[in-house]
Amino acid sequence: MRLGYTFKDRQLLRQALAHRSWCAEMPGNASNERLEFLGDAVLGWVVADLVYRRHADLPEGKLTDLRKAVVNAGALAQVADSIGLGDELLLGKGEAAAGGRQKPSILSDALEAVFAAVYLDGGVEPAFALIARLLEPRLDDAVSRLEGLDHKTALQEMAARLFESAPAYTVRHDGPDHARRFEAEVAIGGRIWGSGEGRSKKQAEQAAAREACARLREDFPPAVPAPVVTPLPASLSGSVPAGASVPPSA
Numbered sequence: 001m002r003l004g005y006t007f008k009d010r011q012l013l014r015q016a017l018a019h020r021s022w023c024a025e026m027p028g029n030a031s032n033e034r035l036e037f038l039g040d041a042v043l044g045w046v047v048a049d050l051v052y053r054r055h056a057d058l059p060e061g062k063l064t065d066l067r068k069a070v071v072n073a074g075a076l077a078q079v080a081d082s083i084g085l086g087d088e089l090l091l092g093k094g095e096a097a098a099g100g101r102q103k104p105s106i107l108s109d110a111l112e113a114v115f116a117a118v119y120l121d122g123g124v125e126p127a128f129a130l131i132a133r134l135l136e137p138r139l140d141d142a143v144s145r146l147e148g149l150d151h152k153t154a155l156q157e158m159a160a161r162l163f164e165s166a167p168a169y170t171v172r173h174d175g176p177d178h179a180r181r182f183e184a185e186v187a188i189g190g191r192i193w194g195s196g197e198g199r200s201k202k203q204a205e206q207a208a209a210r211e212a213c214a215r216l217r218e219d220f221p222p223a224v225p226a227p228v229v230t231p232l233p234a235s236l237s238g239s240v241p242a243g244a245s246v247p248p249s250a
């Protein structure tokens with residue numbers, strides 16, 4: 001399992017991986033249910049702290065939506081799968097045969113139990129760092145989805161229309177793995193139109209695309225469409241002064 005944390009008490013990790021179906025077949029062993037209860041609280045606190053501090057522009061309702069976007073069984077199961085947690089689960093024979101290692105409910109509960117085990121074994125800082133490292137990229141993606149923003153797609157469409165060309169992104173990064181920062185620039189036709197930064201490559205590119213879209217809209221404002229004038233019927237053309245127009249019919 002690619003957890004990035006070394007336990008001092010390996011028994012805590014073993015318990016975090018122990019599903020109740022395995023415990024039913026191995027009497028005397030505690031399941032991960034109590035740890036899952038604690039891990040759910042630890043996870044909720046860390047995610048709430050992350051979204052509050054890093055998204056000061058979002059109102060309370062949006063913060064709640066953002067937290068829900070990553071603190072749910074489906075999202076947590078994907079995180080668990082990405083670190084190979086399913087392969088390490090202790091499952092009863094029946095549950096294992098029924099595909100328990102891929103069940104979102106089992107994976108998400110076990111991941112929360114692992115968070116609790118890290119919290120108990122190492123304290124607040126390792127638990128916070130682990131959860132932040134695993135969930136921050138998903139939080140960044142959730143912000144874009146939450147606000148309905150896809151600046152890269154918008155920029156691609158504008159570049160094709162205005163320049164018959166595609167945007168080209170250049171991305172750099174610095175800092176340690178747990179606090180890496182990305183900086184992106186986007187060019188169209190050899191000219192840099194935008195730059196931005198973020199905690200992931202995707203977030204930095206979105207920020208650069210947002211700035212580029214804003215500059216392009218300033219330099220190439222959309223044309224104002226001409227008013228639509230409905231010609232008069234021939235039978236009425238003599239009753240209206242020359243040069244007058246008639247609004248479109250309803």
